[in-house]
Amino acid sequence: MTSPKITVIIPTRERASVLGAALRTVTAQTYENLEIIVSDNNSGDGTDAVVQHANDSRIRYLNTGKRLSMSHNWEFALTHVREGWVTFMGDDDGLLPGAIHRMAEIIVETKAQVIRTEYCTYDWPGMLGRPYGQLIVPLTSGMESRNSRKWLKKALEGHVRYSQLPMIYNGGFIHFSVLQHIRDVMGVFFSSVNPDVYTAVAIARLTDDFLFVREPLAISGTSKYSNGHSAFSARASRNPQAYRQFLSEGNIPSHADMPTSKEGNMPTSLQACVYEAYLQSARLGGSVDSMNHARQLAVVLATSGKHRTAIDAWGQDFSHLHGLDYSRANRSAVHLRRKLESRWLGQKLVRVLRSVVTDRLALQNVYEASIAAGALRAAPGRMDSLRFLGNELRGAWRARINA
DSSP states (O other), X not given: OOOOOEEEEEXXXXXXXXXXXXXXXXXXXXXXXXXXXXXXXXXXXXXXXXXXXXXXXXXXXXXXXXXXXXXXXXXXXXXXXXXXXXXXXXXXXXXXXXXXXXXHHHHHHHOOSEEEEEEEEEEOTTTTSSSSOEEEEEOOOOEEEXXXXXXXXXXXXXXXXXXXXXOSBSSEEEEHHHHHHHHHHHSSSOOXXXXXXXXXXXXXXXXSEEEEEEEEEEEXXXXXXXXXXXXXXXXXXXXXXXXXXXXXXXXXXXOTTSOOOXXXXXXXXXXXXXXXXXXXXXXXXXXXXXXXXXXXXHHHHHTOGGGHHHHHHHHHHHHHHHTOOHHHHHHHHHHHHHHHXXXXXXXXXXXXXXXXXXSOSXXXXXXXXHHHHHHHHHSOOOXXXXXXXXXXXXHHHHHHHHO
């Protein structure tokens, strides 16, 4: 078969303690036409030594030379790519064994230019109050062509998570020509404070369809450094320090139609982030019918979860800015909330039923998790999954009683 060029970009900053394991999941790939870009955001913790220790000729180490925001570091890294297919992964994330070779097969077989794959999840040790990690490995396979506009509408309406869109992160592989088209229109590729969310929305706006591969090729890791967990999680293990550091650095201003919270930040709502990315990418076209501020406010309020008090306060500011009836939006959100919560719970339970969940293996890092994921895909065991499913159902039942 032909050998398409594939570039894996790992932006990083002061995370040498997890980067080594994440990088090892990539250098373990046997695929030759692979470039690995590590974009070091001027770290001072020995990140360069970790990369040097990997000792792989496919690695290109970059240093920004000064501290940049996350979005600007991602943009800096992407400017060093000129061709082929591109994916980004976090410095606490990983790839499954053989993932790049498998992606090359899919590219050659389907001729697709926008590909999104399923992914595993791994909670690093300590994230769940245990000395070892929890791993969820989907057992799904096959692929389907998805209409980009249809799935973008689903995400904006809260029916699916933005990770179901053709994002370039953790299992998303995008041909460089698509990225260059967005850059030609927007001037830069990343035009939002949340680069992963932005790519999901922007690429969906620009393309007619994308290929969704149900076979997991990547691992989405959650560690004490994870910005998403630090910002949005309601777990007791949430450490807000990572998000505070993220916010302390100059970044791309949020869209003028999205007021900041009382602290001067974007609200702690992934749904608000999706809408902000939608607003920022308007020049790409691909608008979704009947999508407006009033409708999005109801969805943001309905999906506020345990951050409801803060989101309600932000929603009132949003209503005032756009001359909306907040009480009406809140009433709509009450009816919508139960529907969406039931839908999301159903999606989560279906995912568990189609996966192996294990929290009893002594997995100390994402590289060990990647090896385990490959083994579990080959010979799955389900007892831990059933126990996990029971815990999820009990938790959902208690939440509904207390609502």
